Amino acid sequence: DVKVTQSSRYLVKRTGEKVFLECVQDMDHENMFWYRQDPGLGLRLIYFSYDVKMKEKGDIPEGYSVSREKKERFSLILESASTNQTSMYLCASSLGLGNEQFFGPGTRLTVL
Amino acid sequence: DQQVKQNSPSLSVQEGRISILNCDYTNSMFDYFLWYKKYPAEGPTFLISISSIKDKNEDGRFTVFLNKSAKHLSLHIVPSQPGDSAVYFCAASSSDTGKLIFGQGTTLQVKP
Numbered sequence: 001d002v003k004v005t006q007s008s009r010y011l012v013k014r015t016g017e018k019v020f021l022e023c024v025q026d027m028d029h030e031n032m033f034w035y036r037q038d039p040g041l042g043l044r045l046i047y048f049s050y051d052v053k054m055k056e057k058g059d060i061p062e063g064y065s066v067s068r069e070k071k072e073r074f075s076l077i078l079e080s081a082s083t084n085q086t087s088m089y090l091c092a093s094s095l096g097l098g099n100e101q102f103f104g105p106g107t108r109l110t111v112l
Numbered sequence: 113d114q115q116v117k118q119n120s121p122s123l124s125v126q127e128g129r130i131s132i133l134n135c136d137y138t139n140s141m142f143d144y145f146l147w148y149k150k151y152p153a154e155g156p157t158f159l160i161s162i163s164s165i166k167d168k169n170e171d172g173r174f175t176v177f178l179n180k181s182a183k184h185l186s187l188h189i190v191p192s193q194p195g196d197s198a199v200y201f202c203a204a205s206s207s208d209t210g211k212l213i214f215g216q217g218t219t220l221q222v223k224p
Contacts (some may be wrong), residue, residue, distance in 0.1 A: 004155070032211075040121070042201060043156070043214040058211070090155055097210020098144055103155030 003027070004104035006091055012110045019078040021107050023091030031094045032074035033101060034058075034066065035094045036087040043090065049074055050097060115139045116204050118215035125222050131189040133218050135202035138183065142204040146212070147176060147187045150199045159200075160187070192222045 025032065033048040034106050035058075045058030047066040063085060067075045074093075078085055087104035088108050092101040117136045125131045133147075143164040148156035160178045162169040169176050169200070175188045189196055199219050203212040 009153075035214075040216055041117075042118075042216040043203075047209060048211065092155075098207060098212070100146060100158045100161065100222040101212060103148075103154045103157070106153070108153075 002092055003018040004102050006089075006107050008107050009105060010108050010110075012112065013078075013081050014112055015082060017078075017098070017111075018100050019109065019111075021076040021078075021089055021091075021109070023074045023076070023104055024047050024072050025074075025102070026072065026093075027093065027095075028095035029095050029102075030071075030072065031097055031101075032068065033094075034059070034064075034071040034074065034076045035090045035092065037090055037106070038087050046076065050112055052106040081109075083111050085109065086111045113153065114216075115142075115211045116202060116215040117198060118200075118202060118218045120218050121216070122196075122219045122221070123194045125220065127193045127194055127224050128220055131187075131192045131196065131220055132198050133187040133202075133220065133221065135185045135187075135215050136183060137185075139202050139204070139206065139213075140183070141206040143178070143207055144205045145178060145185050146203045146205075147174075148203060148214075149196075150201065150217070163186075176193045192220075194222050194224050196220060205216075211215050 027053040034046045035043040044067040049068040146161040147159040150156040
C-alpha cells in the first residue's frame with residue numbers, strides 16, 4: 001500500500017511567520033505534488049517535483065517555495081505566511097506524470 | 113480559465129438509487145480522466161479512471177462514461193449507499209504535461 005504522510009494535521013500560525021509543511025512517501029515514486037483545496041475551487045496545484053532537486057511551478061506558486069533534497073520527501077515553504085494562505089494543503093505522489101496520484105491526509109493551516 | 117468543471121456543487125440521492133456526477137472539460141488534449149472521492153479531514157482517494165481510447169470503464173458499483181465529442185464525463189454509482197456520501201472530484205491530464213487538473217468537486221449526500 002502506498003503511504004503518503006504529512007507532518008501535521010492541523011497548524012495555526014501568525015501572519016509573517018515562516019511555515020514548513022513536510023510530506024513523505026514510501027513507494028519510491030518519482031513525482032510529488034503540493035495542492036491547496038479551497039471551497040468551490042477544488043484542488044489547485046502549487047508546485048510539483050519530478051525528481052530530486054527538480055521542481056516546477058504549478059498554477060498558484062506565488063508566496064510558496066518547495067524543497068526536494070531526498071526522493072521520498074517534499075517540503076512546502078511559506079516564506080511569510082499571510083491570512084489568504086489559510087487552507088487545506090494536500091501532498092500527493094505518483095509513479096509517472098499523469099498517472100494516478102496518491103494523497104496524504106492533508107494539513108489544515110490557519111494563519112491568524 | 114477553468115479547464116475542468118463540475119457544475120453541480122451538490123447532489124442528494126436516496127439510498128439504493130443511482131447517483132450521477134457530471135464533469136465537463138475544455139481541453140481536447142486531455143487523454144486520461146480520473147475520479148477521486150474525499151471524506152472530510154482526509155486526503156482524496158482514487159476511485160476509477162478512463163483513458164480517452166475508451167468510452168466506458170466499470171468497477172463494481174462505479175462506472176465512468178466518457179463522451180469525447182461533448183467533452184463530458186460522468187460517474188455513475190449504483191446502488192448508492194450512505195457510505196458514498198463524500199466530495200467527488202473529477203480530474204484530467206494530458207500526456208504532454210502530465211499534470212492533473214481538478215474540477216471544483218461535487219458533494220454527494222446519500223440519504224438512508
